[in-house]
Structure formats: structure tokens, C-alpha cells
Amino acid sequence: MAVLVRNIMENMVEDKLEQLLPELNCCTCDICKTDILCYALNRLKPKYVSTEQGELLSKVDSISVTYGAAILTELAAGAEIVRKNPHHKARLKEDT
Numbered sequence: 001m002a003v004l005v006r007n008i009m010e011n012m013v014e015d016k017l018e019q020l021l022p023e024l025n026c027c028t029c030d031i032c033k034t035d036i037l038c039y040a041l042n043r044l045k046p047k048y049v050s051t052e053q054g055e056l057l058s059k060v061d062s063i064s065v066t067y068g069a070a071i072l073t074e075l076a077a078g079a080e081i082v083r084k085n086p087h088h089k090a091r092l093k094e095d096t
Ligand SMILES: [Zn+2]
Pocket: 027, 028, 029, 030, 031, 032, 033, 086, 088
């Protein structure tokens, strides 16, 4: 069976963002969602696991208990920044 290496922090952050989006009170277009994702992922440590196909979801479940609070914090902070400075209007400068 194929064994994969995955950064499951990405899966966890994406899942949480989808859940939280109604409460974050910011634009939900793809550009803004991706900006929030990048913000959070750049600040959270990647979490690599080796996983066999089909096993990924159970690992996400157990690990997201540990990292849930940190993920929430970074997503909320990212949403705050996107709300103040949404890229969908002016996509001119790179993030610094
Ligand atoms: Zn937007």
C-alpha cells in the first residue's frame, strides 16, 4: 500500500476555516479565504505525518484536538488582517 507524507496542518486549517467562516465576519471570496489560510499556515508549525491511504482523517481528528486552539487564534488574526486590507480590491503589493 502506498505510504504518503502529508502536512496535515494544511488539512486541519482548511477544515477549521470552513467551519469558522460564518463567524469570522470577513469576506468569503476565494482570494480572501486563501489569504487567511496562508496567514495561518505561515505562523503554525507544519505537522508532517506518514500515512497510508484512508488513514489520514483519523490522524487529523486526533491531532486537531491538540492544535485546535492555536489554529483558531491564527485564523481569527488572519481574518482581521484580511478584513482591514482585502486583496480582492487591490492586488498590488506582495505581503511583507
Ligand atoms: Zn474577498
